[in-house]
Amino acid sequence: MTDVQSGITGDQRHDAQTLWDYHHLHHPLRPCDAAIGLGGHDLGVAACAAELYHRGLFPVLVFSGGRSRVHPERAPGGEAVRFRERALELGVPEDVILVEPDATNTGENISLSRAVLASAGIAVRSVLLITVPPVERRAFATCCRQWPGVEVVCASAPGELGEYVRAIGDEKDVIDMLVGELQRVVEYPRRGFAIAQPVPDDVRAAYERLRSAGFDSRLVKD
Structure with missing residues (x-):
């Protein structure tokens, strides 16, 4: 029908x-050295990141993403900047959040966030990738290619x-x-x-x- x-x-x-x-990968969530919130037009990523931070799953969070090519009107200042604003509204401390404002694709989300973390002197052996539900598997596969040797855990907002x-x-x-x-x-x-x-x-x-x-x-x- x-x-x-x-x-x-x-x-x-x-x-x-x-x-x-x-x-969906259904990874069991566990504490990681850092988290990366992958850019997009869905603020659910920022909300999910805030929830997982409050659960104690990571000490530092990078929001990554420039201006959206699909919905630029939803984040005129760039995806990472908008995500940071939302996470602050949800109680994530300012000093926890790093911003990577230039990435235009998932590969750059990973590689540029990796560079941001390195510049901040943060050693990363495990990373929690936070993304929209349909992108979990590809984000995982991309991170495994871009950042070999790091344990990758994926998360997205729960729901059907x-x-x-x-x-x-x-x-x-x-x-x-x-x-x-x-x-x-x-x-x-x-x-x-x-x-x-x-x-x-x-x-x-x-x-x-x-x-x-x-x-x-x-x-x-x-």
Whole structure:
């Protein structure tokens, strides 16, 4: 059955759920030497970082990200700056937060944040990556490539796919993102951007169906 208002079918939502479940790593959370909040337009990253700081999971936090190319109007001063503002509102002390304001992609989020931490004299053997739910797996794979030898733990705000869709307000955009992230998980190891991740057959099949159905606005073009 198709939702007349959205044009999205029940089968497509099922495929989206398959991708959503795959992108989540479900890492057990534990204390790490530092955390990195990866930039984006979703302030849920800053809220999640604040919650995890108050739980005592890290002593220092880097927010990384320049101006958004997707939604620049949501953070005119840059993603990292906006995230810092939100974390301060949520009670994270100012001296805990470092800002990396130049990254334009996930690889730069990692490499530039690593440089910021090194400049601050902070030794990092374990890092907690905080991101939006659909980016967990790719963030992990990217960090493992960019920062070998460091233990990587991933976290995102808890919640179901339906909750995330309601928070973003655009179901097609969320499904497009899930599809685009799967493409990157597959393609980026070939380009040297990330380590390879196993992709089950049912995940590949869901991706192909959604891509063929036109959920393709977040795909990387060759």
